Amino acid sequence: MQEYQVPKGIIFDPFAGVGTTIFASSELGYDTEEIELLPIGIKLIENRVYGVSKAEKFEISRLID
Secondary structure, eight states, X not given: OGGGXXXXXXXXXXXXXXXXXXXXXXXXXXXXXXXXXXXXXXXXHHHHHHHHHHHHHHHHHHHHO
């Protein structure tokens, strides 16, 4: 997206699925809003958020030690 000079803003994904769009756009610095109604999609997104936060905490603790 940066090579096309898309201004920063909010990326809205009305069918989030497993969250590919929201995670990729978040890494590029965009705010995200999403909707997912299927329980499996919601669980997958929640697990990915949990895994990323645990990995970040693990990396930080390794740098401190």
